[in-house]
Amino acid sequence: WNGNREYVDRGAANAHGGYYTQAEIREIVEYAQCNYITVIPEIEMPSHSEEVLAAYPELSCSHMPYKESDFCVGSEYTFEFLENVLTEVMELFPSEYIHIGGDEASKQAWKSCTKCQARMEHEGLADVDELQSYFIHRIEEFLNAHGRKLLGWDEILDGGLAPNATVMSWRGAEGGLKTMAMGHRAIMTPGEYCYFDAYQDAPHTQPEAFGGYLPLQKVYAYEPIPDTIDVDQASLLYGIQGNLFAEYIPTEEHMEYMAYPRILALAEVAWSVPKNKDYANFRARAIEAVNYLRSQGYNAFDLEHEVGNR
Ligand code: ACM
Numbered sequence: 001w002n003g004n005r006e007y008v009d010r011g012a013a014n015a016h017g018g019y020y021t022q023a024e025i026r027e028i029v030e031y032a033q034c035n036y037i038t039v040i041p042e043i044e045m046p047s048h049s050e051e052v053l054a055a056y057p058e059l060s061c062s063h064m065p066y067k068e069s070d071f072c073v074g075s076e077y078t079f080e081f082l083e084n085v086l087t088e089v090m091e092l093f094p095s096e097y098i099h100i101g102g103d104e105a106s107k108q109a110w111k112s113c114t115k116c117q118a119r120m121e122h123e124g125l126a127d128v129d130e131l132q133s134y135f136i137h138r139i140e141e142f143l144n145a146h147g148r149k150l151l152g153w154d155e156i157l158d159g160g161l162a163p164n165a166t167v168m169s170w171r172g173a174e175g176g177l178k179t180m181a182m183g184h185r186a187i188m189t190p191g192e193y194c195y196f197d198a199y200q201d202a203p204h205t206q207p208e209a210f211g212g213y214l215p216l217q218k219v220y221a222y223e224p225i226p227d228t229i230d231v232d233q234a235s236l237l238y239g240i241q242g243n244l245f246a247e248y249i250p251t252e253e254h255m256e257y258m259a260y261p262r263i264l265a266l267a268e269v270a271w272s273v274p275k276n277k278d279y280a281n282f283r284a285r286a287i288e289a290v291n292y293l294r295s296q297g298y299n300a301f302d303l304e305h306e307v308g309n310r
Pocket residue numbers: 103104153170
C-alpha cells in the first residue's frame with residue numbers, strides 16, 4: 001500500500017507474500033483437524049480482488065490492471081474462473097462452509113460496464129446491490145450443488161440474502177440480528193468489540209496498529225445476545241469471532257501480541273452467561289494466563305503493566 005501500490009515480481013527487493021502448495025494446505029488442514037479445529041478458507045469475491053485482477057485484468061470491467069478491485073459480474077468468464085477456483089478449494093478444504101467474502105465491493109464500474117448493465121437488464125435487477133446479490137446467489141447455488149454452505153460478510157444482505165447463506169456481522173450487530181430474524185445462522189464479529197488489529201493500550205505505548213482502541217475490558221464487555229431477541233432467534237447465533245487482519249502485523253510474534261490476551265476475553269464471552277461475567281475476576285486470571293503464555297515463549301501483551309486511558 002506504499003508507493004504506487006503495484007505488485008512486484010517474485011524475488012524483487014521487499015517482495016512479500018507467496019503461496020501454499022496443495023500438499024502444504026493438506027498438511028495444515030490435517031494438523032488442525034487433529035486439534036479439533038476446522039480451517040475455513042475465505043476466497044474473496046466479488047471485491048478485494050486486486051491481486052487477481054492485476055494478473056487477469058480481463059476479469060474486471062475495464063480489462064485494465066490496477067483500475068478496479070471488483071470482478072465484472074456481467075461476464076460469464078468471471079463465473080467460470082471463480083467456479084474453477086472454488087472447485088480446487090473444495091478439493092483441499094473439507095469444511096462444511098466456504099467463506100466467499102462479499103464485503104466492501106465498490107460496485108462503481110458495474111454502473112457503466114456494458115456487460116454488467118446487460119446482466120442487470122436481462123435479470124431485471126434494479127441496482128448494483130441487486131447485481132451483487134445475483135452474483136452471491138449464483139455462487140451459493142454452485143457451492144450448495146457441491147454439498148457446501150456459503151458464508152459471507154454482512155454486505156451479502158444488501159440487495160437480498162441468498163436462500164441458505166450464513167452471515168458474519170462485522171459492520172456492527174444489526175446485520176447479524178437481521179440475519180437471525182430471517183431464520184439464517186449468524187456469526188457475530190462487530191468491529192467495535194472483535195477487531196484485534198486495533199490498539200489494545202494507549203497508542204503512544206504500542207507498535208503501530210490499525211485505527212481504534214480495543215482494550216481487554218471492552219472485549220470482555222461484549223454481549224452478543226441482546227435482551228430484545230427471543231430464544232428461537234438466539235439459537236441461530238452460531239458463534240462469535242475475533243478478527244486479526246495483518247496489514248500492520250509483520251511477524252508471527254506480533255500476531256501473538258495482538259491476539260493474547262484479548263482472545264481469552266472473547267472466549268469467555270462466548271462461553272459465559274452474562275450474569276457470571278466479572279471483569280476484575282477475569283483480569284486477575286488473564287494476568288496469570290499472560291504470565292504462563294510468556295513463560296512458554298508466546299509474545300503476549302503485558303497486561304499487568306497496561307497504561308490504559310487512551
Ligand atoms: C472486513 O473487515 N472487511 C470484513
